[in-house]
Amino acid sequence: MSSQPRIAIIGGGISGVCLAIALQKRNLNITIYEQAPKFGEVGAGVAFNPAATRAMKLCSPDIYDAFEKVATRNISREKQKTWFDWLDGEKDEPVGQEPYLFSLTNEFGANAVHRAHFLDEIVGLLREGTTRFGKHLDTIEDQGAGRPLVMKFHDGSEETADAIIGCDGIKSSVRTWMLGEDHPGSSPSYTHKYAYRGLIPMDKAVQALGEDLAQNAKMHMGHDGHVLTFPVDHGETMNVVAFRTNSDPWPSSDKLVLPSEKSHVRQDLANFGPTVQKIIDILDPKLDCWAIFDLGDHPLDSYHQGRVCLLGDSAHATSPHHGAGAGMCIEDVAIMAELLNDSKVKENGVRGIEIAFKTFSEVRKERTQWLVQSSRRSGDLYEWRVEGVGRDIEKIQKECKESNGKIWSAQITEMVEEARAVLKRHF
DSSP: TTTEEEEEEEEEEEEHHHHHHHHHHTEEEEEEEEESOOOOOSSSEEEHHHHHHHHHHHHHHHHHHHHHHHHHEOOOOOGTTEEEEEEEEOOOTTOOOEEEEEEEESSSEEEEEEHHHHHHHHTTTOTTTEEEEEEHHHHHHHHTTTSSEEETTTSSOOOEEEEEOOOOOOOOHHHHHOOTTTTTGOOOHHHHHHEEEEEHHHHHEEEEEEEEHHHHHHEEETTTTTEEEEEGGGGTTEEEEEEESSSSSSSSSSSSSSEHHHHHHHTTTTTTTTHHHHHTSSOSSSSEEEEEEEOOOOOSSEEEEEEEOOHHHHOOOSSSSTTTTHHHHHHHHHHHHHHHHHHHHTTTTTHHHHHHHHHHHHHHHHHHHHHHHHHHHHHHHHHSSSSSTTTTTTHHHHHHHHHHHHTOOOHHHHHHHHHHHHHHHOO
C-alpha cells in the first residue's frame, strides 16, 4: 500500500468516514484529517432514501448494516412504505383532525437516523490509525506536477498527499482554497428559511396528539412555514422541525445555529391551527434555531481542480426539504470509490486519480445541482409560496411526486456505468 498514491480526506463526518471505508475496502491508501479532537456530528435526524441505501451497499455492505442498526421507521404497520402524509396545518380543526391532503410512498418509507449514532456505528469500521484529529485545514500548496500537495493546518503542522478529497461540509476550507476567498461560491447562501428543532418523548407526544400523528411522519403545510414530525430513537422520541421563511438576514455572521425558545416558535407559527399549536405546547421551553444555507446561488463550475476534488456538502450543500442531502453524499461516495478502484486509474497513478476526479465532477454536477434547486422549490411548495401553484394541492402533490421520484428511482449501478463510460473516454 505504501507505493500507492496517498489520498487525504479532509473531514471526518458521515461523508468522509463513508468514503474512507469504501476506499479502504478497495485497498486504497487513505488518511482522514478531522479538525475536531474526536469524531462527532452536530444535528439530530438525517434520512436516507432508496437510492441512497442502494449506494450504501455498493460502498460497503457494512455501512448499510450500520444504518439498519440505528434507523427508525414509521411505527404503524400500514405506514411502513409512507414517506410523509401531508396535512393542512392552518385549518382550525380540533387536534388530530387536520384535513389529510395526500401521501407519498416508496419501497422504503420514512426513515431517520440520529447523525451521531450513525457516525458512532461506522467509525468502528475504519482501520486503526486512519484518522488524524485536531487538523483544521488552513490552505493547500500545490508544488506542481510530480510533487506532493502540502496541507497546512491551523496548528502549524504540515502534511503531504498525492491527492485530496474535500469532505469538509458546507463551510469547506478545500472549496475556499479551490475558488479563492473572494469568490461568491466559496461561502454558502442563506435561503431565508430557518428551522426550530425539538425532541419530544413519544409517550408524551402520543398522549397529546394520538398515535398516528405522533408515531408516523407528517408534514403540516401553511403560509410561509411548515412543520414536519417523525419518530426517531427506535420510536422512543418524536422529532419536530418547524420551518419559517422571511426576508430578514440571518442574525449571525459566523453561527448557523442559535439558541431560541418556544415563544418564538409560537409567534412565527401563529397562523397554524390547533394541532400544530399542541405540538408547540409540548416542546421544551428552550430549543435551537437552525439557519438553512445551501450552495444554490453560486453553483460550482467544477468539483475538482487537478488533484483536489470536492465531495458531498462541500460541493453541493442543499437545504433539507427533500430529505436527500445525506443520501446524495452517499451516491458521491459510491461513484468516487468505483472510479478510483478502476484498473486504468490505478495503472496511471496520480494522473489516473486526476482523470477520475475530472470524471466524477462531470457525471455528478447535473444531478447534485438539480437537487439543490429542487429542494429550494420544495420548501416553498410546502409553504404555498410558489408562483402559479400557491395552495393548489393537486399541483403540489404532482410536483412532489415527480421530484422525489427522480431522487428515489435512481439506480447506483447505472450511474456507475455512466461514470465508467466517461472515464474510458478520458484515457
